[in-house]
Amino acid sequence: xxxxxxxxxxxxxxxxxxxxxxxxxxxxxxxxxxxxxxxxxxxxxxxxxxxxxxxxxxxxxxxxxxxxxxxxxxxxxxxxxxxxxxxxxxxxxxxxxxxxxxxxxxxxxxxxxx
Numbered sequence: 001x002x003x004x005x006x007x008x009x010x011x012x013x014x015x016x017x018x019x020x021x022x023x024x025x026x027x028x029x030x031x032x033x034x035x036x037x038x039x040x041x042x043x044x045x046x047x048x049x050x051x052x053x054x055x056x057x058x059x060x061x062x063x064x065x066x067x068x069x070x071x072x073x074x075x076x077x078x079x080x081x082x083x084x085x086x087x088x089x090x091x092x093x094x095x096x097x098x099x100x101x102x103x104x105x106x107x108x109x110x111x112x113x114x
Contacts, residue, residue, distance in 0.1 A: 003057040004091035009078035013071055015053030015088070017095045025052045036092065041085075047072060049088055057091075 003016030017025070026033050028048050041049070051068035055061050075084050 003053075004087055004094065006075050006084065006087045007078060008071065008074035010074050013054060013075070014057035015050065015091045016057035017053055017092045018056060019095075021052050021056040022092075022095055024055075025049055028052065046085065046088065049092070050084075053088065053091055 003014040006013045006015065022033060025048065026036060029045055047065060047069050050072055051063065051065045054063050054068055054071065072084060
């Protein structure tokens with residue numbers, strides 16, 4: 001199953017940032033894709049990222065932003081804030097790594113003819 005699992009005190013949660021999720025997050029935050037990967041994220045943006053990631057990871061579009069915040073509280077209580085932010089970064093980074101790996105393989109194929 002795709003995505004990153006975050007351990008909470010109540011249960012485990014799956015977040016996933018594929019193309020559709022990244023597109024949704026970009027639109028929701030009003031930021032281009034290249035602005036999503038780095039820098040500081042205000043708490044509201046982190047909650048929105050968690051909300052989008054949960055919708056796609058848990059395959060449940062009915063999850064609200066407020067529920068995402070409650071889930072974040074559960075994860076932070078069971079671990080800490082750094083754990084949450086690192087897992088979000090890991091999940092988002094996996095999407096960008098996958099696309100850059102495919103680009104690199106495509107470049108290699110065109111150079112080698114394989």
